[in-house]
Amino acid sequence: DAGVIQSPRHEVTEMGQEVTLRCKPISGHDYLFWYRQTMMRGLELLIYFNNNVPIDDSGMPEDRFSAKMPNASFSTLKIQPSEPRDSAVYFCASSDRVWGTTDTQYFGPGTRLTVL
Amino acid sequence: AQSVAQPEDQVNVAEGNPLTVKCTYSVSGNPYLFWYVQYPNRGLQFLLKYITGDNLVKGSYGFEAEFNKSQTSFHLKKPSALVSDSALYFCASSSGNTPLVFGKGTRLSVIA
Numbered sequence: 001d002a003g004v005i006q007s008p009r010h011e012v013t014e015m016g017q018e019v020t021l022r023c024k025p026i027s028g029h030d031y032l033f034w035y036r037q038t039m040m041r042g043l044e045l046l047i048y049f050n051n052n053v054p055i056d057d058s059g060m061p062e063d064r065f066s067a068k069m070p071n072a073s074f075s076t077l078k079i080q081p082s083e084p085r086d087s088a089v090y091f092c093a094s095s096d097r098v099w100g101t102t103d104t105q106y107f108g109p110g111t112r113l114t115v116l
Numbered sequence: 117a118q119s120v121a122q123p124e125d126q127v128n129v130a131e132g133n134p135l136t137v138k139c140t141y142s143v144s145g146n147p148y149l150f151w152y153v154q155y156p157n158r159g160l161q162f163l164l165k166y167i168t169g170d171n172l173v174k175g176s177y178g179f180e181a182e183f184n185k186s187q188t189s190f191h192l193k194k195p196s197a198l199v200s201d202s203a204l205y206f207c208a209s210s211s212g213n214t215p216l217v218f219g220k221g222t223r224l225s226v227i228a
Binding site: 004033042043045048056091093104105106107108109110 | 150157158159160206219221
C-alpha cells in the first residue's frame with residue numbers, strides 16, 4: 001500500500017480564497033483523522049470520521065472549516081474563506097477498526113498551507 | 117479531561133550515549149499510550165505503543181518505552197543514540213474510544 005496520500009503538498013493562496021485539501025486513506029482503514037500543526041499550538045485534532053461518518057468535529061476552529069468524506073477512499077478539508085492565521089501544516093491520518101480510535105494511526109506527508 | 121505532558125522542549129545527547137525523552141499522562145481509566153516520531157517535512161511515524169501487558173514495550177529503530185502506572189509516565193528510551201535519531205518526538209494517549217491526545221513534542225538532537 002502507498003500509505004496515506006495527501007494533495008497538494010504545498011499550497012499558497014491569498015486571504016479570502018477557498019482552499020481544498022485532499023486525503024486518500026490506507027485501503028481498509030475505517031477511521032480518518034484531520035490534524036493541524038503549528039509551532040504555537042502543536043498538533044490539534046480537527047475532526048475524525050468512522051466509516052465515512054463524522055464523529056467528532058469539536059476541533060474545527062470555525063464555520064469557515066468544513067470536512068467531508070464521500071466514500072471510504074477520499075476526504076476533503078475545505079477552508080472558505082481562508083485567513084493568514086490558517087497557515088499551518090495539515091495532516092490526514094487513518095487507522096484500522098480493531099482498536100477504534102486508539103489504534104495506531106498512519107499519517108500522510110501533510111499539506112503545508114500558506115495564506116498571504 | 118485527558119492530557120499528555122512532555123516537560124522538555126529540547127533534549128541534547130551525544131552520539132552513542134543513552135537517550136530518554138520524558139512523557140507523563142493523565143487519563144481516566146486504563147491508558148493507551150503511543151510514541152510517534154516526525155522527521156523534517158514528513159508526517160508522524162509510529163514508533164511503539166502500550167495497550168496492556170508487559171510494562172516495557174519495544175518498538176522500531178531500537179527504541180523502547182516503559183509504562184509506569186504509579187508515576188503515570190511513559191518515557192521513551194534508547195541505549196545508544198544515533199545522529200539519525202534527531203527528530204521531533206510525540207507522546208500520545210487515549211482512554212479508549214476517544215481520540216488520541218498528543219503532547220507538544222520534544223525535539224531530540226543527537227550530536228556527533
